Amino acid sequence: MERMKHFPVFVLQGVVIHGRGIGKLVGMPTANLKVVNKSDLPEEGVYISKVMLDSNVYYGITHIGTRPTIDNDCDLSVETHILNFNKEIYGNTMEIQLYRKIRSPLKFDNLSLLLEQIRMDCLASSEFWGIKPVSLHLYMDIKTHSVKVDNQRLSLSKKEFDILYMLYSNPEVAFTKEQIYEAVWHEASNGYCHAVENTIFQIRKKLKVYSAQHDFIKTVVGYGYRIQLK
Numbered sequence: 454m455e456r457m458k459h460f461p462v463f464v465l466q467g468v469v470i471h472g473r474g475i476g477k478l479v480g481m482p483t484a485n486l487k488v489v490n491k492s493d494l495p496e497e498g499v500y501i502s503k504v505m506l507d508s509n510v511y512y513g514i515t516h517i518g519t520r521p522t523i524d525n526d527c528d529l530s531v532e533t534h535i536l537n538f539n540k541e542i543y544g545n546t547m548e549i550q551l552y553r554k555i556r557s558p559l560k561f562d563n564l565s566l567l568l569e570q571i572r573m574d575c576l577a578s579s580e581f582w583g584i585k586p587v588s589l590h591l592y593m594d595i596k597t598h599s600v601k602v603d604n605q606r607l608s609l610s611k612k613e614f615d616i617l618y619m620l621y622s623n624p625e626v627a628f629t630k631e632q633i634y635e636a637v638w639h640e641a642s643n644g645y646c647h648a649v650e651n652t653i654f655q656i657r658k659k660l661k662v663y664s665a666q667h668d669f670i671k672t673v674v675g676y677g678y679r680i681q682l683k
Contacts, residue, residue, distance in 0.1 A: 459552055459581075460552075461503070461551055461552055462551055462552065462553070463500075463550075463551040464549070464551070465488070465494075465531060465551070466546065466547070466548045467489075467547065468544060468545070468546055469484045469542050469543055470485050471543060472530070481534045481571045481636075483532035483533055483534050484533045484547060486532075486533065488529075488531055491529050494517055494529065494531065495517065495554075497517050497519075497557065497558055498517060498518065498554045498555075498556060499554070499555055499556050499558070499574055500514065500515045500516075500552065500553060501514060501552045501578045502514060502549050502550060502551050502552060504533060504535055504547060504548070504549055505547065505549075505550070506535075506542065506545060506547050506548075511535045511536065511537075511538055512578060512582045512584065513536050513538075513575075513578060514533070514574045514577075515531065515533040515534075515549055515551060516530075516531075516534075517530075517531050518530070521559070536578065537622075537625055537626055538623075538626065539626040539632075552581070553581065555577050556574070568615075572618070573595065573596075576595055586682070588624075588682035590603050590664055590682075591621065591664075591669055593614075593617065593618055593622075595622075598614060602664045603664050607663060608659075609659065610655075612652050613655060613656050613659075616633055616637055616652055617656055619636055620679060620680035621680055624680055624682050625679075626679060627679040628677050628678060629676055629677040630649045630678070631646060631677075633677065633678065634646055634649050637649075637652075653670060653678060669682070
């Protein structure tokens, strides 16, 4: 998977701290790194990264800088979205290896546009590390917002696409209904998840038309949903 010819251009270490939780509202939760001396940080931007956490290796994207879309705070932060990961790691020590800067910080008019850009950033990281979709039956293209089931095009609403892509892009991860609601509706769930259940029902209904033999979306009883691509 990993391209051995690449070497990190910068390495950061620190403890994961609580952020503002904005990443959850766009379906891209981030691990915020506590940085003691911010003058030691590299230039602001979004980087392809590798994460060392609890003796495990993960891949992702790291944003260094302010958050112009969210607020006018001039304070710099180091936030990493780890691909295919959904665990609480506050208080853990994490090492982040930065490999390539892919863009500068940008200001977007709304959270939906920010989400689209982060998805593209994640796609760039997956391509860099050689991470490819694992399903022969379901394929989603974030660049064109197209979905194919057994090579047949499937039409989904925006909310349906967003939920399915959230699961599709994290094939080993289960998400709670609350997490899905906050990520897709961009607001706190406040215990209201009926919209998620209804949307999941509609997605399953459409998927079965083209691939009745594959039950892609699995219910995790008492928790939420995950996707099964193999």
